[in-house]
Amino acid sequence: MDRRHFISQSAAALGLLAGFSGPARANLQKAEILVIGGGYGGATAAKYLRLFSNNTAKVTLIEPNPTFISCPLSNLVVGGSRTLTELTSSYDNLSKRHGIKIIKDSVASIDADKKTVKLASGQTLRYDKVVVSPGVTLMMNTIEGLAQANKDGVTLQAWKAGPETVALHKQIASMRDGGTFAISIPEAPYRCPPGPYERACQVANYLKQNKPKSKVLILDANQDVTSKGALFKKVWAEQYPGMIEYLPKHNVTAVDAKTKTIKLEIQDDVKADVLNLLPAMSAGEIAVKTGLANSNGRWVNVNFINFESTAQKDVYVLGDSIQVANAMPKSGHMANQHAKVAAAAIVAELSGWDVNPAPVLTNTCYSFVNDREVVHVASVHQYIAAEKTFKPVPGSGGVSPAPSTLEGVYAWGWAHNIWADSLG
Amino acid sequence: MLAKYLKRAILAALYIGFSHWSSTALAQNAEASNLYKRGLAATCANCHGTDGKGVVDGGMPLINNLTSEQMLTQLKAFKSGAREGTIMPQLAKGYSDEQLVTIANQLGKK
Numbered sequence: 001m002d003r004r005h006f007i008s009q010s011a012a013a014l015g016l017l018a019g020f021s022g023p024a025r026a027n028l029q030k031a032e033i034l035v036i037g038g039g040y041g042g043a044t045a046a047k048y049l050r051l052f053s054n055n056t057a058k059v060t061l062i063e064p065n066p067t068f069i070s071c072p073l074s075n076l077v078v079g080g081s082r083t084l085t086e087l088t089s090s091y092d093n094l095s096k097r098h099g100i101k102i103i104k105d106s107v108a109s110i111d112a113d114k115k116t117v118k119l120a121s122g123q124t125l126r127y128d129k130v131v132v133s134p135g136v137t138l139m140m141n142t143i144e145g146l147a148q149a150n151k152d153g154v155t156l157q158a159w160k161a162g163p164e165t166v167a168l169h170k171q172i173a174s175m176r177d178g179g180t181f182a183i184s185i186p187e188a189p190y191r192c193p194p195g196p197y198e199r200a201c202q203v204a205n206y207l208k209q210n211k212p213k214s215k216v217l218i219l220d221a222n223q224d225v226t227s228k229g230a231l232f233k234k235v236w237a238e239q240y241p242g243m244i245e246y247l248p249k250h251n252v253t254a255v256d257a258k259t260k261t262i263k264l265e266i267q268d269d270v271k272a273d274v275l276n277l278l279p280a281m282s283a284g285e286i287a288v289k290t291g292l293a294n295s296n297g298r299w300v301n302v303n304f305i306n307f308e309s310t311a312q313k314d315v316y317v318l319g320d321s322i323q324v325a326n327a328m329p330k331s332g333h334m335a336n337q338h339a340k341v342a343a344a345a346i347v348a349e350l351s352g353w354d355v356n357p358a359p360v361l362t363n364t365c366y367s368f369v370n371d372r373e374v375v376h377v378a379s380v381h382q383y384i385a386a387e388k389t390f391k392p393v394p395g396s397g398g399v400s401p402a403p404s405t406l407e408g409v410y411a412w413g414w415a416h417n418i419w420a421d422s423l424g
Numbered sequence: 425m426l427a428k429y430l431k432r433a434i435l436a437a438l439y440i441g442f443s444h445w446s447s448t449a450l451a452q453n454a455e456a457s458n459l460y461k462r463g464l465a466a467t468c469a470n471c472h473g474t475d476g477k478g479v480v481d482g483g484m485p486l487i488n489n490l491t492s493e494q495m496l497t498q499l500k501a502f503k504s505g506a507r508e509g510t511i512m513p514q515l516a517k518g519y520s521d522e523q524l525v526t527i528a529n530q531l532g533k534k
Contacts, residue, residue: 047474052462052463340463340466340469341463344459344462344463347459348456351452351455352452353453353455353459354456356459356463358460360464360518362515364471364515376510376511378511379514379518380515380518380519381518393517393519395517396514396515396517396518397514397517397518406510407510409483410483410484410510411483412483413471413482413483413484413485414470414483414484416483416484417469417470417471417472417473417479417482418470418471420473420474420479421470421473424474
């Protein structure tokens with residue numbers, strides 16, 4: 001090597017060293033980090049981006065709703081034993097305690113090439129990293145007549161907790177004694193696997209006390225109950241004998257709102273008094289619109305080590321919108337866990353560190369079988385580097401042996417703690 | 425002459441650069457490692473509160489009254505089946521022994 005060559009290489013090496021030794025931290029402090037969606041995933045991501053950066057990262061949360069309303073436990077509102085107010089939390093602590101800027105707006109579009117987000121109000125925001133946590137979209141057009149029936153207020157879904165949840169309870173409360181409440185379930189995957197079966201229990205619990213001649217009909221497109229099957233079936237037989245009828249492999253294709261008739265793919269038409277038809281679901285609209293839903297056009301493929309979209313760099317997708325790994329449910333608890341892995345990865349990346357090579361996720365999900373007793377399902381998922389995915393740990397996880405009031409107390413304990421963990 | 429000084433200057437600069445780089449790298453490794461540990465402990469926060477500080481009278485057993493040693497003993501008992509419970513025996517079995525040590529160290533009463 002001649003001297004001149006050596007000098008120029010050394011200079012380059014020095015430049016590189018200088019590059020290593022300082023600006024990484026500055027990148028974390030300077031970066032614009034946007035979080036789209038303030039549900040279990042987005043709110044947690046915003047908070048933990050602040051915590052994991054020791055309050056140095058600049059974080060902006062974009063959420064159209066004025067308050068957070070929990071989907072978990074909202075079946076108790078459908079059944080009438082609890083109110084929506086009990087499930088509502090403020091976003092204030094995220095700004096007051098954690099210094100997160102909150103913009104009350106929805107996102108019209110994301111330009112992943114220019115790294116900008118356009119708000120519905122017209123404002124454009126630049127980002128270095130964006131976290132997208134938009135939940136699910138109900139694909140209303142997969143059931144003929146459903147969109148119109150919903151617009152007319154005849155058929156409510158109440159699969160996003162809010163005014164529809166309360167309105168659905170009112171429909172049930174004003175149903176005649178001897179009437180039928182019908183709930184239909186799309187083929188998995190959908191948001192909250194045990195949710196429809198829990199709802200059937202809550203409606204039956206209400207009817208048993210108030211309109212005992214009535215029926216609950218479950219029309220399930222799946223082969224069998226998709227979660228906690230044995231537990232739910234036992235409860236239906238023992239606590240609601242003759243009231244709940246479960247029909248697997250019943251796929252709803254159309255609804256006639258005027259005659260309240262449900263049309264099925266194979267079987268004969270079914271009539272009911274209150275119709276709660278859940279259509280197939282996809283990733284939240286903004287994720288689909290941005291071209292992130294690269295799994296069948298419905299769900300978003302992510303790199304599980306950091307939850308970065310496989311379609312776009314610096315775009316991280318959480319919660320119900322993703323194409324899940326093996327045995328990973330679409331749940332609020334899971335979205336909160338995704339958020340922590342993504343937040344830690346973003347902080348590491350912006351600090352110039354390797355991301356955690358071995359992240360861990362847990363899931364717990366409590367279902368109320370009446371207004372007091374609960375059954376759970378739990379799992380632990382470790383990242384398997386060789387397969388680049390999460391897998392449940394063999395021998396871990398499981399379900400309750402039977403419903404219990406103790407787990408009813410824990411279910412509320414879970415709720416109060418996860419709300420505080422995500423928003424407090 | 426000039427080349428001689430330049431060479432020394434470059435060597436000195438390289439030495440300073442490397443030592444600075446390696447100490448920074450070590451600091452970064454320590455900070456990164458701390459972040460991974462916080463991330464692992466955060467898997468407990470959904471039920472037991474951010475940094476183990478649970479909601480008082482929220483319905484879930486509080487864990488922040490336990491020392492790291494006491495917490496590790498309980499976690500190991502759940503994992504082995506020595507202690508019964510509802511969800512915790514099922515969850516504890518999903519973590520390696522080393523992970524349980526990290527969790528107990530992170531969340532135990534200081």
